Amino acid sequence: MTKRALKRLLPAVTFAAVSSLGAFTHASANEAAHSHWSYEGESGPAHWGEVSPDFEACSRGKSQSPIDIANPVKDGKEAVTFDYKQSGLNVVNNGHTIQVNYDKGSSIKINGVSYDLVQLHFHDPSEHTVNGKSYGMELHLVHKNSGGELAVVGVLIENGAENPAFKALWADLPAGAGDKKELARTINAADFLPAERTFYHYAGSLTTPPCSEGVSWFVIEKPIQMSEAQIARFKEIIKGNNRPVQPLNGRKVVID
Numbered sequence: 001m002t003k004r005a006l007k008r009l010l011p012a013v014t015f016a017a018v019s020s021l022g023a024f025t026h027a028s029a030n031e032a033a034h035s036h037w038s039y040e041g042e043s044g045p046a047h048w049g050e051v052s053p054d055f056e057a058c059s060r061g062k063s064q065s066p067i068d069i070a071n072p073v074k075d076g077k078e079a080v081t082f083d084y085k086q087s088g089l090n091v092v093n094n095g096h097t098i099q100v101n102y103d104k105g106s107s108i109k110i111n112g113v114s115y116d117l118v119q120l121h122f123h124d125p126s127e128h129t130v131n132g133k134s135y136g137m138e139l140h141l142v143h144k145n146s147g148g149e150l151a152v153v154g155v156l157i158e159n160g161a162e163n164p165a166f167k168a169l170w171a172d173l174p175a176g177a178g179d180k181k182e183l184a185r186t187i188n189a190a191d192f193l194p195a196e197r198t199f200y201h202y203a204g205s206l207t208t209p210p211c212s213e214g215v216s217w218f219v220i221e222k223p224i225q226m227s228e229a230q231i232a233r234f235k236e237i238i239k240g241n242n243r244p245v246q247p248l249n250g251r252k253v254v255i256d
């Protein structure tokens with residue numbers, strides 16, 4: 001083969017290599033697309049139910065979360081008590097939120113039934129609204145009982161004073177999707193709760209795919225505060241991870 005012929009051949013070889021790589025990437029992307037969901041466009045909240053058969057509840061469910069909290073009914077039957085301990089900071093950016101996987105040993109009690117605190121994570125802006133009002137962010141504390149049933153405590157976060165309770169976590173948020181950090185500091189989720197705890201309670205779902213129902217929601221009426229800079233820091237990493245409010249379909253919201 002002449003040098004000239006080789007030169008002519010090279011771009012073709014390179015092209016073949018690139019397109020087979022392209023095909024490989026495409027196949028992997030298709031596989032990932034099978035369960036890929038996001039907060040906008042074709043894979044956004046309005047389409048979650050079509051993304052995977054496992055996500056059917058997202059479009060067909062009748063008890064979905066979040067909701068707009070309006071006209072709650074006074075009840076006083078559901079009592080929630082907290083028994084939160086210190087936890088190490090195992091933090092993960094899963095591409096949808098920043099999540100702290102909480103150490104074993106912390107729990108809440110709802111009418112005598114114990115639910116372990118499993119993880120906590122954040123949404124910006126808030127997912128629940130109150131009389132149509134949205135908040136800067138929302139904290140979700142996810143608990144599970146021995147039967148596998150979930151109870152989530154929602155804490156609304158409004159723009160205000162700097163919140164010292166979040167300093168340790170906020171100083172080192174994992175910035176890239178898939179990043180994990182184990183920090184040599186501890187937190188106590190009790191420090192994230194407002195002192196005054198009146199709850200809006202209703203039966204709902206996970207607010208992310210697969211949108212499974214049977215989740216007991218307890219949104220605390222009184223918001224906590226974070227400074228504009230603290231909220232802005234989160235938004236630099238995760239922007240707009242709130243599912244829009246879902247129809248009530250006759251569900252009652254109780255205030256305890």
Ligand SMILES: [Zn+2]
Nearest residue numbers: 121123140207
């Ligand atoms: Zn959440």
